[in-house]
Amino acid sequence: MMTMKQNIVLKNLDKTNWKSFRFDQIANKISETVDPNTTDLEIYIGLEHIDAESIHINRQGTPADVSGGKLKCYPGDVIFGKRRAYQRKAAIVDFEGICSAHAFVLRANPKVIDPKLFPFFLHSDLFMHKAVDISVGGLSPTINWGQLKEQEFLLPPKDQQAQLAELLWTMDEVIARENEVLEKLIKEDLAYLKHYFYDDKNSERIKLKHIVSVKKGKKPPVLLEEGDGLPYCTAKYLRTGKIESIVPKESWNKSIKIDETDILILWDGSNAGEMLFGKEGFLASTMCKLIIKKEGFLKDFVFQFLRFKTNDIKRATVGSAIPHVDPGMIENIEIPKLTKIDQEVIINLFNSLNNSIKLVELKISSSKSLQKSLINQVF
Missing domain, CATH: 1.10.287 (Helix Hairpins)
Incomplete structure (x- = not known):
């Protein structure tokens, strides 16, 4: 992936001749404000449009989405989220627009740092850790420019x-x-x-209730943080593989066993309707497994069909406080035969x-x- 020349660059990172600079020597803070109600600019970037750990802006809004004074940004500037810096949001601008007042608009000083290197510098652990350390406030910690500008960083020639x-x-x-x-x-x-x-x-169709039955998960009487047993299969565990709880052997007969071949549906919560395949363990109480009861239908085929229907299932969830899947809607979906x-x-x-x-x-x-x-x- 890297060329020999690039490998040599890294191996020869002798920092003895590197120099330390204050942040306000490395970059300028651009504080040109814009009224979204009167501007001719068409692009607005809020922190919600910037992905963590990415130097690129992949989404955008319009000035009509916001009110109050906003900051103007130009191509080559970097929008850095000064609020909740731990989210690590810093992205380079390739347009003329406005951005959130909860961000700094930073412009690299080309006499000190190469503007092409600047966005990567802002994503270094060294910079981000300092940004978090100097943030103040409880629920929404924010960086003060007066403190940020005084931070010193070592830079190469x-x-x-x-x-x-x-x-x-x-x-x-x-x-x-x-x-x-x-x-x-x-x-x-x-x-x-x-x-x-x-x-x-053209295919003949049959209602899902004629080919599957639904079995709801149960919360075991005992759950362990660690120890002998099998995983309690929550949605998080099924998505990431990170075990949150263990079901000990004495609770197995009161739990719903599943494995990698089981079709699961998240039944309760904000993501109700999401389709997942199982893992070896015991089914969480917020989930159901679908059991094929009619010969002639392959489990993986039913899974792919329900994956196609996921958005319909999610839109049909019921309940205000805790949304849950509407069993009637599931039963009456028609699947190709x-x-x-x-x-x-x-x-x-x-x-x-x-x-x-x-x-x-x-x-x-x-x-x-x-x-x-x-x-x-x-x-």
Whole structure:
């Protein structure tokens, strides 16, 4: 991924001739204010439009979305979230627009730091940790410019900065290409879901209540933070693999056992309607598993169909305080009645797509970890 030249740059990071600079020598704070009600600018960036750990802005709003004085930003500036700095939001601007007053608009001083290196510097652990340390306030800690400008940072000579910036932008381009591949695969997945389950007007259909039964999870009488037993399969555990609780052996007969082949649906809560495959363990009380009771329907086919119907299921949740899936809605969904061979073709297609998506996601995660490691090696 890195060239020999780029590896040499990193290996030769001798910091003996590096110099320390105050932050107000490294960057200027741009404080040009704009009234959203009278501006001709069309783009507004709030902190909600900036992703943590990303130097890019991928979403935007309009000035009509907000009121009150906002800050003007120009191409090349960096919007840095001064409120809740622990969220690590700092992204480079490639347009003329306005941004939240809960951010600093920072402009690199090219005499001290290469503007191409500046956004990566702001994402270094060194800078972010200092930003968090000097934040004040309880519920919404905020950075005061008077304190930030006095912080000192060690920087390499300008010629070395250019080499480092080139390396980090090369890594960024790799991540961008991988994200493009991922986006195409996700669109392809959605297109196939629509093709097989929405556009198909010819297949005979049957209501889901005739082919599946629903079994609700139970909370065991005893749960352990650690020890012998099997995982309590919450949605968080199923998504991340991080075990939150253990079901000890003495509670197994009062719990619902599941494994990797089970189709699960998140029944209660803000994400009610989400479809998941199980893991070995015991089903959480907020979830249900679907049991195929009619021969001729393959479990993976039913899962893919319900994945297509997830948004409909979520929109039909009932209950104000704690939303939950409407069982009547689930029962009356009509699923295509296909031969096993046709079901297997569809299953294999989606399995192949899913494997490709997971592989690209792994590559993106690896590339981001490497980029972050490089940033922290430098700073």
